[in-house]
Amino acid sequence: MLEIPEERIEKINAHLLSELHETVGANEKMMQAMEYSLMAGGKRIRPLLLMAAADAIKKGSGENFLTFACAVEMIHTYSLIHDDLPAMDNDDYRRGKLTNHKVFGEANAILAGDALLTLAFEVMLRQKNVRSSILMAAVEEAAVAAGASGMVGGQATDLESEGKKIDLPTLKKMHLCKTGALFRASIRAGAILAGASSDRLNALTRYAENFGLAFQITDDILDFVGDEKNLGKPVGSDERNQKSTYVTLTSLEEAKKLSEEAVADALEALKIFGDEADFLRDLVKFLLERKK
Amino acid sequence: MLEIPEERIEKINAHLLSELHETVGANEKMMQAMEYSLMAGGKRIRPLLLMAAADAIKKGSGENFLTFACAVEMIHTYSLIHDDLPAMDNDDYRRGKLTNHKVFGEANAILAGDALLTLAFEVMLRQKNVRSSILMAAVEEAAVAAGASGMVGGQATDLESEGKKIDLPTLKKMHLCKTGALFRASIRAGAILAGASSDRLNALTRYAENFGLAFQITDDILDFVGDEKNLGKPVGSDERNQKSTYVTLTSLEEAKKLSEEAVADALEALKIFGDEADFLRDLVKFLLERKK
Numbered sequence: 001m002l003e004i005p006e007e008r009i010e011k012i013n014a015h016l017l018s019e020l021h022e023t024v025g026a027n028e029k030m031m032q033a034m035e036y037s038l039m040a041g042g043k044r045i046r047p048l049l050l051m052a053a054a055d056a057i058k059k060g061s062g063e064n065f066l067t068f069a070c071a072v073e074m075i076h077t078y079s080l081i082h083d084d085l086p087a088m089d090n091d092d093y094r095r096g097k098l099t100n101h102k103v104f105g106e107a108n109a110i111l112a113g114d115a116l117l118t119l120a121f122e123v124m125l126r127q128k129n130v131r132s133s134i135l136m137a138a139v140e141e142a143a144v145a146a147g148a149s150g151m152v153g154g155q156a157t158d159l160e161s162e163g164k165k166i167d168l169p170t171l172k173k174m175h176l177c178k179t180g181a182l183f184r185a186s187i188r189a190g191a192i193l194a195g196a197s198s199d200r201l202n203a204l205t206r207y208a209e210n211f212g213l214a215f216q217i218t219d220d221i222l223d224f225v226g227d228e229k230n231l232g233k234p235v236g237s238d239e240r241n242q243k244s245t246y247v248t249l250t251s252l253e254e255a256k257k258l259s260e261e262a263v264a265d266a267l268e269a270l271k272i273f274g275d276e277a278d279f280l281r282d283l284v285k286f287l288l289e290r291k292k
Numbered sequence: 293m294l295e296i297p298e299e300r301i302e303k304i305n306a307h308l309l310s311e312l313h314e315t316v317g318a319n320e321k322m323m324q325a326m327e328y329s330l331m332a333g334g335k336r337i338r339p340l341l342l343m344a345a346a347d348a349i350k351k352g353s354g355e356n357f358l359t360f361a362c363a364v365e366m367i368h369t370y371s372l373i374h375d376d377l378p379a380m381d382n383d384d385y386r387r388g389k390l391t392n393h394k395v396f397g398e399a400n401a402i403l404a405g406d407a408l409l410t411l412a413f414e415v416m417l418r419q420k421n422v423r424s425s426i427l428m429a430a431v432e433e434a435a436v437a438a439g440a441s442g443m444v445g446g447q448a449t450d451l452e453s454e455g456k457k458i459d460l461p462t463l464k465k466m467h468l469c470k471t472g473a474l475f476r477a478s479i480r481a482g483a484i485l486a487g488a489s490s491d492r493l494n495a496l497t498r499y500a501e502n503f504g505l506a507f508q509i510t511d512d513i514l515d516f517v518g519d520e521k522n523l524g525k526p527v528g529s530d531e532r533n534q535k536s537t538y539v540t541l542t543s544l545e546e547a548k549k550l551s552e553e554a555v556a557d558a559l560e561a562l563k564i565f566g567d568e569a570d571f572l573r574d575l576v577k578f579l580l581e582r583k584k
Contacts, residue, residue: 026440027448027469034440082406087398106379110402111448114374115440117406121413122435125428132424136417143414148318148326148407156319156403177319 002286005048005279011063012044016070019123026115033104033112034119037077041095046072046186048283049211053190053204056270056277061194064129068138068193071123072186075146078116079182081109083155117146130193138189145185154178166244172213180212187211203269207280210266214287217259220245224252226291263288294578297340297571303355304336308362311415318407325396325404326411329369333387338364338478340575341503345482345496348562348569353486356421360430360485363415364478367438370408371474373401375447409438422485430481437477446470458536464505472504479503495561499572502558506579509551512537516544518583555580 016038023031047069051062084091084099086106091099101109124139144150154177161174187208191201224247246255266284270277308330315323339361343354376383376391378398383391393401416431436442446469453466479500483493515530516539530537538547558576562569 023440025445027445027452029452030440030445030448078406082402085399085402087402107377107451108448110374110377110379111444111451113406114370114409115444117409118435118439118444122432122439125432125435132428136424136428140414140417143410143417147410147414148315148322152403152407152410153317153319153322156322156400159399159403160319160321 002282009044012047015066033108037100050186050190052279053187054194057191057194057196059276065193068127071120074116074120078113081113138192141185141189145181150181175216183212184208206269207266210262211284214259214262217246218287220247294574304339307358325400329392342478342482344571345479346486349483349486349488351568357485360419363412366408366412370405373405430484433477433481437473442473467508475504476500498561499558502554503576506551506554509538510579512539
């Protein structure tokens, strides 16, 4: 049973705002557009994962890396703004609110995304209490995950595949890049910042990859069977858009089985940890029960 | 008289390509789109400035920072791709070649820009032969320059000002952000990487700010009186688009005078340097003679 870490989420939300407002002399409309999407009610899974990975390596250290965790959420937010653009997925709503370009216009939405991506790197460098060389290794994780072999590449492949039937390995590779890469980087960065040994880093990486896989499969399942009110977006859009998903390429049954296997493998990877990894365990198990 | 450093430019071009192709497992179309704009014949002013600033601090050290210099050019290239987009300036040509979105489509152009911006940070971290703490200070310069209080903010203000008459201070502030910030960051990063003392860093910063100003004013003059063939783009577009420029807000005469004053102040700032800053001197003087 997952206990939602409300207090930590509040800290993340407050810190996101304070890091954003460190920016001085910025264009005002830009700041509004950035804040709009940053505070649009995300679940903060990536910063939570980063801090939980640090906790797993060094109990209680997670909060030390709040700054870096917020930077990762900024990368996530920028990617949502750009993915929603008319030239991309052309979505009017996100989490039940109008998308950035619907409120601020297309040009400002592109720029707000650009600014958030840039700010993310600035904020990472503000992370205190860690040696420069270690910090740089963590920043590199984020940069590689966000780039052409990660999130951007995954989105490009996704656009190429539109209206086409792709096979399961291609789908898996696409999601590994599009959403998996940033989950992986969040967890690895948290572990690196907390000083993980290579075997523990490897174990958390295996956890992360399975987490990303289970997250995506359950996302596809939710689009197929979910409740529109819970999700804050229309369901069945994948089917209408003839999008290849784990459900459409296999079956609802098979997709459920695949997600359960991924969760089991993620838990297996955590075997070398004690109760300091309990939140990571609860979080990946929760994916099988989530309603949004 | 400026002697074009052809050899150094060739090194920059070769290194840009090799850094780009370090990316493994990337989406192929993305790599093509990134390479298209990166190798579209830029003048490489920013990397040249970065290396020249390093040379001014420590003679002959410029080439050591080729990697970081290329990262700055990637930031510049990303900004051109996004500025040209239909939702922004809607330009079909850039340097006499079709703009990125005209060749690869709007979605891919947005993504290629995102990927280049991200890659820039990855490449900065690949810079060798410098202490981590110094490297981080240089990365911070680039991040701040690229963000909401720099390039992105300037572009947002530019879009807001479209079709409106703005005053000279607003125009100056806008360009200080939109183009000035990255010139400034290039020069400061080069100086920081080469281990500049604070008075030398301050002198180069003053040079940089005047360089940026002179660059923008001469750019506006060229749009007014330049030769379409030399420029590779139509002239008079500022006037047609009712864009406020140094020429339209003052006069051709006054704009020329302002650019000469900026160049003089840039040269004044370099007084504490010997011949190790000669390239910087020649480059800023060249702005008054440039034809493209």
